[in-house]
Structure formats: C-alpha cells, structure tokens
Amino acid sequence: MPDKYAPRDWQPHEKPTLPGSASTPLHPTRRRIQYGLVGLVVALTGGLSNALVTANLPYLQGSLGAYATEMAWLPAAYVMTNMSANLLLVKFRQQFGLRRFTEIFLALYAAIALAHLFVHSLSSAITVRAAHGLVGAALSSLGLYYVIQAFPNKYRLKAVVLGLGVTQLALPLARVFSTDLLEFGQWQGLYLFEFGLAIFALACVLALKLPPSDRYRVFEPLDFVTFSLFAAGAAGLAAVLSLGRLLWWSSTPWLGVVLAISIVLLCAAAWIEHNRRNPMINTRWLASADMLRLGLAILLIRLVLSEQSTGAIGFFQTLGLANDQLQTLFALMLLGAVAGVAASAWLINPARIAEHLIIAVAAICVGCFMDADATSLTRPEQMYVSQFLLAFGSTFFIGPAMVAGLGRVIAQPGNLISFIVLFGMAQNMGGLLGSALLGSVQILREKYHSSQLVEHLVLTDPQVAARVQA
Template sequence: MERPPLLGAPYIAHHPMWRRVLYALMGIFMPIAASTQNSLFSGNLSNAAGEAGLSAAEATWLVAGFVAAAAFANLVVIKGRQQYGIMFFLTSLLGVNIATGLLLIFFPGFTTLMINRVSNGLMVSTNVAGGVYYLIQALPKSRRVEAIAIAIASLQLANPIAALVPVDLLTGSGNFGFACIATALGALQLALVLLLPLPTTNMGKVFEPMDWLSGVLLLGVSICLAAVLTLGRTMWWTDTPWIGWLLVGLVVCGACALCVEFCRTRPLLQINWLSTGTILRFGLVAIMERLLLSEQSTGVIGLFSHAGLINDQYHTLDLFVIMGMIAGITAMAFSLSPRLIPVQCVVALLAIALASWLDSGSNGLTRPSDVYVSQTLLGFGTTLFVGPALLYGIILVLRSDTSHFISTIYVFAITQSIGSATGAALLGSMQYYYQNYAMVGFSSRMADTASLSLAAAHQGLSSISQTLSDQAAVMGYLNVFGFVSVLALCAVALIALVMLCKHLLEISAKHPS
C-alpha cells in the first residue's frame, strides 16, 4: 500500500481492473448523489413551499440552512476527517441524513425540512471528498491529480439531473416524493460505501481545545452570511431591518474569529497564508466562476419561470445541458495539466461569455428549444472551468506547505457554497432593479403617448399594466445576460493580464539587465 501525503486520506492500494472501474464509478456518483438531494428541493422551491404551506421567507430559510451547513462543514468536517477518518464521517453523516429523511417522511413540516436540509449540507463536503478518494484509488499515479477536478466538475451535473425528475412526483402529498427520494439516495450511497469501502485511512490527532471556539465563531459567520445572501433578495435588502442586524452579527463573529486565530500558535485557519496575493486571486477567480454559473439557474430558468413554465417543460433542455457538461468534463480530464490551467479557464470563460451573449437576444416568446446551443455551451464552460480553478489552489498548497491544505480547501468551499448564494442574490437583485427601471420608463412613455393611452382605454389599464410588467421583467433578464457576458470577458482579460505579467517576469529573471 502507498501511504497518502495528507492526514485523513486513505492508503492507496493496488487494485484489479474491475475494482478500479467500480471505484471510478463511485467517485463520480458520490458527489452527484449528495448534491442532487439539494437540487431536487431548491430547483422546485416554490412548488415545494406551496405544498408544505410555507411562506417565501420560510422556504428561503431552508436554502440558507443548507448553505450555512455546507460552508461550516467544509471547515470543521475536513479537520474531523483527519482525526477520525473518511469512512467514519461518510457512514456517520449518511446515516444521519437517512434518519432525518425518515423523520421528514413521518413528520412533515418546516422543522423537519430544516433538519433534513442541514444534514444534507453537512454531508455534501464529505461526499465530495469521498468521491475524490475513490477516484484516486481508480486512477494511475500520473493522473491522480485529476481526481479532484473530476469530482468537483461532476458535482455540477446535479442541477440538470434533478430537473429531470417530474415536479408532481416530488411535491405531491406534502412533498412526500422528495422525502422518499432524498432518503433513498442517502440509503443507496450508504449501501454502496459499505459494499465498496475505501482502504484504511491515515489518521492523527489534530483537534485542539481552541478549535471549538473558532468553529463556533465561524459557524456564526456562515449562518449570518448565508441568511443575508439568500433572504436579502426575497425580503429585499433595505426593507427588512433584521437583515442589517445579521450583517452586524457577521462582522462581530468574523472579527472575533480573526482575533482568536491570530492569537493561536496553531490556528484552524492560516490567516497569513489566506491573505497572500496568490490566494486572494484564487478566491477571486472561484467567486467569479460561481457568479457566472448563476446565469443558468437564475437567468434562463428565471425567464422561463416568469413565462409560466416549470421543470417538466424543459427536460430536453436539461439533457442538452448534461451533454455539454459531460463534454466539458471529458475535455478537462484529457487536457488537464498545471501548464494548461490558465488556457482551460480562458476557453471556459469564452464559452460562458458567448452563451450569455446568445441568451441576451431572448424575448418574452423565447422557449427552451431556442436556447439549446447557448445552454449547452454554458454547461461545457461550467465543468471545464470549475475543476482547474480548484486544482490551481491545490497546486499552490503542494508547492508550499501541506499544513495550508485545510485553509485552501475552506477558501474554495466557501466560494462555492456562499458564492453560489452570492451569484443568485446579485443576479436576482440586478434583474429586479432593471425590471423596475424598465417599468418606470414604460409608464412614463405610455403617459406621453396618445396611441397607448387610447389602447389603455379600450383594453383596460390592468391588461396594459400586466403587459408592460411582463416586458419589463424580460428586459431585466436581458440586462442580466449582458452583464454576465461582459463579466466573463473581463475575467478573460484579467487572466490574460496575469499570464502576461508572469511571462514578462520570467523573461526578466532569465535576462537580468
């Protein structure tokens, strides 16, 4: 057996080909299954909330609970895996998730839904790590670095896969279908993990008493930040006073956590490492990626939802997105190397920019068949970008000090879980702002236009108002698509500038004056 370089990782054994194939399939299945659970709920949030008798705020709190738990787990559970092993956390968290699913089946309601969403958030981090370790067992030594990129890229498949499940099957009878499917997914994962366990894990004592204080403070940061980002758009940022108090709590918990970490000899987070320019650029790129990828869930799907369409009416579109994502994963896996990471990121960003530009030509009559090409491109760019972005951070760790591993993974995990909520909040708020801006313009023009005033007299003010409101909403989405396209091109320019500066520095180092 080959000893792993990091605590918490299993030993790497020599397996026969049939077992390596099974490990590879498990490595792809585990991240997808864990994230699909959340996608089944969040992708049908309004239907699920209505069936459960929840208000919009209560439904959004469920999303916040998942995001906060996922962000927190990526810090504490990572260290827990180093002390107790990956198999312990895989089986334990899957068992907890199954138990909360059964609780939801027999006692449906807001409380049990929240418990189930939190358990799913805690589970996702470990399942992704499990997927990475399964893939490492399957891949040859020269290709093992690809395990991280493939597992993270596979995670993106969860949203379109979940959208293929009929809405009525999920939300009928008080969301009974969702509870059953979520519990069955957890049970299937647990059964497969027990049938095909990972080799013995390399463990060590890593927890310190002060970790719990840091963990509690960072949990406060995760809860406040997730609540602000998910509820701000629903309750609106300036209309709800307690959102301001959540921001105060975020600042207080964050400041206290930083103070505690600075004063520790062996901190939970390496603050000095995280504040370096390289890691800040890594975090910026990862956040940019989540903002850009929100175009699919918030932009196009939002436009269709406004037109009255539900998931069941664009299953073919989801299949095109899945094909695009699989193509992106394949291209990324066969071309991945440290030298080509910037090139892959640029190609992915250009695909996203082109997709968003194509979507900006939509209108109120646009239907799923009109966006097959753009959404396939977006799916391709999604999976081509996310793997190399994480791999870039991992390479930085391996080149410096493996003690920074937890901090770097935490940065990436925060940018993915919190960044996803940030992207939805930003693009959703932009759409609402541009919609209102367009509505004001339409209204002022209608008052000054005699023909529109005559039409209003014949058709009725309510009919004209609804028509203008629909057109204003469409204008809001078109502005969002344009913003995403420009943002992707700016990211390309930034990466190109960094590559140019790096190249010039290398030339000057070789030929000093």
C-alpha cells in the same frame, strides 16, 4: 496495545497524499471499476441532497403552504451549514480515520433523508435542510476519495477532476428526472428517492471500504471557538444574500443587523486564527497574492454562472413554463456539464491551469452574450446552444481551480483546511452573490419599466376613463 496514531510504514506508491486522505495501494482492474462506481454513487448522492430541492422549489412551495420568501430559507439553510462544515470534517477525518468518518456520516445522511418523509411544516423542513448541509459536505469529499482509488497514480489529477466534476452534475441531473418523481409521489416522492439513494450508497461503502490512512491528534479546544464564530458568521452572511433580493435590502431592517453581526463574527474568527500558534485557518497563507487571485477567480466565475440558474431558468419560470416544458433544455445542460467534466479531466495540466480557466470563462461569456437579446417571445429552443456552453464552462473550470490550489497544499499539508475553506467559501459566496446581484437588477428594471407603463394611465385621460367605465 499499539498506538493508533503511530505512522504506518507505507510503500512509496501507497502513502496518503494529504493528512486524512486514504492510502493508494495497487488494485486489480475489477476493484478499480468498483471504486469508480461507488464514487459515482456517493458523489451524486451528496450533490442531489440540495439539487432536488433547488430544482423543484416552486412545486414544494404549494406542498408546504409557504410564501416564496419563506421557501428561500430551504436552499439558504443548506448553504448556511454546508459552507462551514469542512472546518471540522477535515479534522474529524484526520483524527478518527476515514473509515469511521465514512460510516458515521453516511448513516447520518440516510437518517436525515428519512426525516424528510415526516416533514409537514416549513420550520421542520428548514431544520432538516440545515442538517443535510452538514452531512452533504462530508459526502462530496468521500466521493472524491473513492474516485481517486479507481485510477493509477499517474492519473491522480484526472481522478481529482472527475471526482469534483461528478458532484457538479447533480443539479442538471435533478432537473431532468425529478419532475417524474413529483408526479409519482409529490414532494414525498423526492424525499423517498433521496432516502433510497442514501441507503444504497451506505450499502456500497460498507461493502467496499476505503483503504486505511494515518491518524493524527489534531483537535484543539480553540478549534471549536473558531468554528462557532465562523459558522455563525457564514450562516448569517448566507441568509442575508439569499433573502435580500426577496425581502428587499432597504425594506427589511433585520437584514442589516444580521449582516453587521456576521461581519463582526467572521472578523473575530479571523483574529483568533491569525494569532494562534497552530491555526486551523492560516490567514497569512490565504492572504498571499496567489491564493487571493485563485479565490477571486473562483468567486467571479461562480457569480457569472448565476446567469444560468437565476437568469435563464428563472426567466422561463416567470414566463410560465413548467419543468416538463424545459426537459430538452435541461437534457442539453446536463450534456454540456458532462462534456465539461470529461474535457477538463482529459486536458488537465498543472502547467496550463490559467488557459483552462480562460477557456471556461470564454465559453460562459459567449453563452451569456447569445442570451443578451432574450425577450418575452424567446423560447427554450433559442437557448439550446448558449445554455450548453454555460453548462460546459461551469464544470470545465472546477477541476483546474481545485488543482491550482492542491499543488500548494501538497507542499504545505498544514494548509489543507485553509484551502478547503477558501474553495468552499468562494464557490458558495459566488453563487449567492450572483443570484442576489442578478435578482436585484431584475427587480429594479422591472419596477422601472412598470412605472413607465403606468405613468400615463390616469383617469384624466379620456381613453383611460372610457376603458375603466367599460
């Protein structure tokens, strides 16, 4: 019986770029188109798993009979598991093969989507969202592998940018069409659509399988210790950042306890990995100047982008505007995101990564500056250009940021998991930090202005007393 872990004899153009990735044989044009379409379906399926809930959180609140602070657990639960999932998923692909990985996790995704239809309480909804975060991470990488198959080797970088960018289109896309699903079947309509999409994606990957890849014996017992510590620490950190501004940082003692425990757990995981002979997370490589700069850049860009998700959308929701009144704005945001992906793929050049990131940040800064004078009289029409620029910048930066790290990973394939952890943590933490920071500033300023308004409303004032009596 042949050894399933024996390396295959690849042609130069077929050899997988990284351990666990698919080989890249020559495909006819028709097959490339099929791979591209399946990649689009799989990537959007993975992205929509969280986007449909995030875009409709206020409307799901009534269906589940929960308070706003309780509903915040739904997106938090997704991020809590999604952030650490790749620690094991990458090694699973490497040891058990990409095809088995594809079929198992897409089947799990469909089963979890079906479970959503039987959710009738907040606790069960949180459990299902946490499970979705785990399998959602698998679908993001799977969609990328399919998109890569759709392009010749000379366009590999463009394929990587497109594969990553498609996942980022899920949230603006969900905001455009999910209102109709709510009108059709309330919250069950959202989950029924998600289940149907998952079944369709599963059928697609079963009909069109990825090319084979090499398999390696990579799992070690200590991997699961590191994963347990890292996953628990990251989950606690995500919970604190998601709920802190709603429960308020200094008014809820358990937030401080969870934060302290999370830091201890993450430090313990880092200590174990730092002293391992064959670490899953290469702390020395992550602490290099280049990787620290890249991680900080991704985190800060994600932090600034909270102006769109928490600032503009939250601003209009506070003013009482519903999703159906924001459809044109959402459509322009989707158009901006698509333009960002297309421009990034077209212009990608490893020698000019810094310029790409500067363009993305410049677009975001201009958009934020244009919205800086918003008042209660501001309406969506006045934010069309600014939100288009923000959406453009949000997808224009993601591809170059990934390519900047991949170049170093290809030179040292053993650092693949380390880079994916850095990339995922920087993205998720940046988004959570941005929402927490911006939301906290909004609450502080609202309390300040409220106190300024009411400090003169005392009954000793004759005008106030007369109005109270009237």
